[in-house]
Amino acid sequence: MEINLLVEAGSMKPGPALSQKLGPAGINMNQVIQKVNEATKPFVGLKVPVVLDIDTNTKEINVKVLSPPVSELLKKELGAEKGSGEQKKVKIGNMSIEQVISIAKTKYPNLLSKNLKAAVKEVVGTCTSLGILIENKKPLEIQEEIDQGKYDKEIDEEKTEVSEEKKAELEKSFSVIKASQEKQMKKEKAKQEEAEKAKTVEKEPEKEKKK
Numbered sequence: 001m002e003i004n005l006l007v008e009a010g011s012m013k014p015g016p017a018l019s020q021k022l023g024p025a026g027i028n029m030n031q032v033i034q035k036v037n038e039a040t041k042p043f044v045g046l047k048v049p050v051v052l053d054i055d056t057n058t059k060e061i062n063v064k065v066l067s068p069p070v071s072e073l074l075k076k077e078l079g080a081e082k083g084s085g086e087q088k089k090v091k092i093g094n095m096s097i098e099q100v101i102s103i104a105k106t107k108y109p110n111l112l113s114k115n116l117k118a119a120v121k122e123v124v125g126t127c128t129s130l131g132i133l134i135e136n137k138k139p140l141e142i143q144e145e146i147d148q149g150k151y152d153k154e155i156d157e158e159k160t161e162v163s164e165e166k167k168a169e170l171e172k173s174f175s176v177i178k179a180s181q182e183k184q185m186k187k188e189k190a191k192q193e194e195a196e197k198a199k200t201v202e203k204e205p206e207k208e209k210k211k
Contacts (some may be wrong), residue, residue, distance in 0.1 A: 001025060003052040009043035012036045018083075018105075025056045032061055039063040067110050069157045070126045075192040084131025088179055094133040094174035095152050096167070097142070100124060102160035117155050121146055136173045 003021055006106075012033050022029055030050065040048050049066040068076075071083065078093035097120075104119040113119035121143060128139040135142065146153065153159075 001052075001054045001056050003054070005050045005052065006047055007036060007040060007050055009040035009046050009048045010037050011044075022054075025054065027054055027056075027059060027061070035061055035063050039065050043068055043191060044074055048072070067107055070103060070107055070123055071130060073106060074123070074126060074130055074141070077103065078132065080130075083129065085130065087131040089184070091131050091174075091177060094126070094136060094170045094177070096170060097135055097154055098159050098162045099144075099154060100127070100134060101158065105158060106159065116158065117146065119154075119162050120151075120155055133174070133177070136170065153167045 001021075003018070005018070014029055014033060018032070019029055022032060024032045032054075035051055036052070046068045048068045051064040053062040053064065053067065054060070070100070074095075075081070075083065077095065077099055080092045082092075084090045084092050099124050101120055104113075104116060105122070108116060108119045111119050111122055113122055124134060124142050124146070126140045127134055127142075132139070137145075144156065146155075166204075
């Protein structure tokens with residue numbers, strides 16, 4: 001029996017969906033959870049795909065841990081808990097092309113990409129959905145630059161190390177972007193509160209009339 005799961009590494013908990021599959025086969029749920037948590041410890045803080053291969057006759061359990069999804073690796077790289085809920089307005093980080101290449105190398109064996117360059121483009125695409133900038137630019141711009149060959153040297157050399165100077169520059173640039181985002185969000189919140197207050201004021205005369 002084979003069961004595919006996506007679990008919180010190192011902290012999988014019992015669930016009805018899993019018990020429905022294990023129960024009829026007479027497999028001990030706690031034993032499975034213990035084995036999965038032990039196998040996924042190296043990825044604590046990430047959600048990882050797991051394949052359970054269970055022999056229903058001998059009750060032997062084999063746990064195979066697959067590479068975490070690209071989105072999880074990107075969030076871990078940035079130290080972010082979640083992606084942006086408003087990708088166009090709110091960015092959660094600013095990565096270097098070297099960091100993108102590093103994640104692409106990690107995931108390449110599990111992706112359908114024909115080469116590392118295609119894998120890099122796939123990772124860049126995920127950056128769009130999470131609200132991540134790359135080299136101070138939107139992922140779409142980076143996609144175009146990859147097509148133009150701008151990062152061929154870095155990709156061919158599989159460059160994954162980022163200089164401290166470059167890290168500092170990217171962090172400095174993002175701190176400015178983040179401050180601007182927070183300022184804009186405060187403005188929008190204040191505007192929304194004013195609109196709600198105005199609605200409340202409009203309703204007051206109506207109440208008076210009814211009296």
